[in-house]
Amino acid sequence: MMDYGGEARRRKLTQERRNNMERQNRWVVSIFLMLAFTLFLLGGTITYAKETIKIGGIVDLTGPTNDIGVPWAQGIADYLDKINKEGGIKGRLIEYFPIDYAYKLPQAMVAYKRLATEHNVIALIGWGTGDNKARIPLVNKDKIPQLSAFALDQTEPYTPYNFAHMISYEHQIMGMLQYAKDRPIEKGRKIRVAYVYSDAEYGRAPIRYLKERNYAEKMGVELVDEQIIGQTATEAVSQALTLKKAKPDYTVVVLTPKPASVFIKDAKKVGLETTFMGFSFLGDYSLLKLLGEAGKGLIVAAPCCYGHETDVPGIKKIWDYNKKYYPERKVIELQYVYAWLYGMIIEEAIKRAGDNLTGESLKNALETFRNFGTDGISRPITFTSTDHRGSYEFKLSVANPEKGTFESFSDWIKVEK
């Protein structure tokens, strides 16, 4: 590109003026930089008056799963805050460190390093399947119990420092297939089932597991197609079209709300007719808003009660807290309830761990949970020293787009291990 004569000369003059200013600013800048560097080195060593219980959270607030990640993060933060507002546990307050990793594994690793070594947390709340799995050897080594939003799959049913209260994705799908099997669309032929899942680990792992064991065949249903949708897809028409060719009766959807809404809407646009069965993270009110009419008939496997089911005592407690401190909040998402449950579990575990509170003592305390009641929000939770999956039960619910909620229509369904 051309350089105009006038422009160049003007730039040279400002250059000189800038150099003069720079000499004065130089001192200011270098002192500032030194301060910042020192701050960085010392960061995280700020202490409170009485010794606090430090808990860390690696959450997704701005990444591709943040539509469900944000309510989740709020749920746990609110519960821990509630503990503090009620005076802490035996007088000790909880210091909670949430770090947003935007669903990027490298950020999750840095965040973990920070939490484990700078802040010395004794427990960790984890979110994404991929990063949770990657952290398993680390938390085992550092002896920090990790409470994750996903349950270990069947290939890794137990590891010392990973806990999950929710039924695993594989079990949810197995339960849903069971439900489908009992409701044939057309008599005289096998029920046709398709899997639509995310290309991220939380989608691939359960589907891989089910396919390896030929589960569909064992159940007596016919697996006719499978499609993969990217986390950040903005359209999924070709996948929907291919799926339409296979004419599935039931389509299992293992996608978070963002890609799920794209897929289901595109399915409607191309005239694909099927019953969608979504895994637990699709029980999201904002998803229904996105889907609109297309959400009719969506079945979701929910591992705990919804925020609008206020007749459940545990849910009422959630609303009590929120009415007091966040009165403008009108909806409590399913994810918020899950995370709130984790808060309850942590509180109980800390109480049981006694005075010597370390990661290891917390883990031992967790393993003493036998049918721990959660005020009806979910089925009672049991952790043993060989099984860290809290529950194997879930409820089926169907979407009601007019009301914008999900209606549970089944009892608690228990899935065999």
Added chain:
Amino acid sequence: MPCGLFHTVYKTDEHIFKTIWVKSWLVAFGFFLLLLPFFVSNYVLYVCNMISIFIVGAIGLNILTGFTGQISIGHGAFVAVGAYTSAILTTKLGFPFWIALPIAGFFAAFIGMIFGIPSLRIKGLYLAIATLAAQFIIDYAIVHWERLTNGITGISVPSPTLFGFVFDNDKKFYYLLLGFALVAVVSGRNLFRTRVGRAFIAIRDRDISAELIGVDIFKYKLLAFGISSFYAGVAGSLWGHYTNVITPEHFTIVLSIDYLAMIIVGGLGSILGAVFGVVFMIIVPELLTTVGILLKSTFGEITALISAIKGLVFGVTIILFLVFEPDGLFEIWRRVRDYWKLWPFSYR
């Protein structure tokens, strides 16, 4: 302190460290680096280790883009190639780390040279776009060639061992990585005292003229891609063995852009600039996280904003640098250094 430099022999002009003053500062800094691990937490060591790893990669990119003028937006892909090669060699074939590392480097160099072949036909912007495509294609290959790479799940990479001594914590890795970073810096700097290095610079400045004076530009362009990818591969391998796990998510286009940002902010065409750029780009986001944690009075609002603010700071910093100081941190450093070098006789 000398007021200037007075050389009587060509050899002394070629010296990298020209005065005793500089050399003694260097020794002092070296001591500081060696003693650092005993005073700081593991987290700080982790950050320093990341800096060392990225220095290796950034110097590679600087060789290609800063010195040879070939714009590459696919550097992250070559880091990925190195990381996965090393991981597969150590896990599936049982190679020890010390053999896997150079093989990973050479294989990455090989792949780099393949993607450099288009540089014969296309240049400038088109080459940049081609490297962008390379990034996406390699990304796809890694995710979908599950048999080889385990796809999205990634690979668990073992820590390196040396005669029974296992490098499995941050402190031990600190010294190892420091060594590698040092080698990268020294070799990079020395590259440009050689014929090959000068050929690179000639290609950057005016490649048609370079060809006229006898520089085989195709050969040297390929060599530039190769050498730069070798550095990238080594960086990738180190990264994998340090964090003990690699997944395709580590190596997306964001990584390539980060590397580019590092060398541009640091100063294109300068080895020391690459170091500055890396330090800057790694420390600033961590500082912001610290600020976020310190200000965590209202949960959620700050923590979510911090992530967006990081992106904002990243973009704004680069724009500010490019508009006001296109030669990067290195230029600022050079001005400060020259000012002090000639003090109190300096003038502007």
Added chain:
Amino acid sequence: MAENISFLAQLLLTGFVLGSVYSLVALGFVLIYKSTSILNFAQGELLMFGAYVCLALVVGFRIPFIWAFLLTLAFSFILAVLLERAILRPMIGEPIISIIMVTIALSAVLRSLIQIVWGTETKVFPRIFSEEPIRFLGLFIAEVHLYSLLFALICVVLFALFFKFSSAGLAMRVTAFDQQIAQTLGINIKKIFALSWAISAIVSSIGGIILGNINGINNALAAMGLKVFPCVILGGLDSILGAIIGGFSIGILENLAGGYLDPVFGGGVKDVAPFVFLVIILMIKPYGLFGKIRIERL
């Protein structure tokens, strides 16, 4: 057999619809490149900006869609002119890599700002067009797709006519051809630069509003900015006609690859196919179908 043909036809049709949006964005991209030789990595963010602003006006301020649409175009115009003045003008004469980096940084800034103001959840426009499919010759096409296609086509044709026949369009073409000649003819080049950025932003905003109507708005829309590269390389970086044709072609190609190759390769082909195609084009015909071959002088 009939099923296969209808499958193919459906893929082509949807490809065509998506391609229309791609060509709008590609048009904007080529415009900037033609006038200023800048590769605009922030094209996707300009698209997002248009979508979000329109949404904010429609939902937040309850302005009827038509006015919101026009207001959004005005905002995009202003934003582009400001950006050009403040950031791109000082970069005149800098090496290409720096200019590329500036647009990359700009894209990060815009994305972060959008995130700070509007968050990252998916938002939807109030339903203007239904999503019920219309049956047409045995093929399904959703109303929203149909109207988007028509709208995009109209815009493309309007802009093409603008360049060919209006005096501003003529001035832009002269500037793209040779800046010195343009100056001797009395054309104010700085205004032309600002104008090309402005029109590019407007066109991208339209694309963003269309896309936003189809499947909602979130920050994944920015990925469009990268998808535009295969389109413009295919068409030729400095050809407006090429951008249009490239956009449609890539849209169709993407869907064909998704429909036929996804089952073979296990998914994800749809996203990578345009880039493979890009590399192939760069090897065979680097200047694209309609681009001008650069002659380099010492």
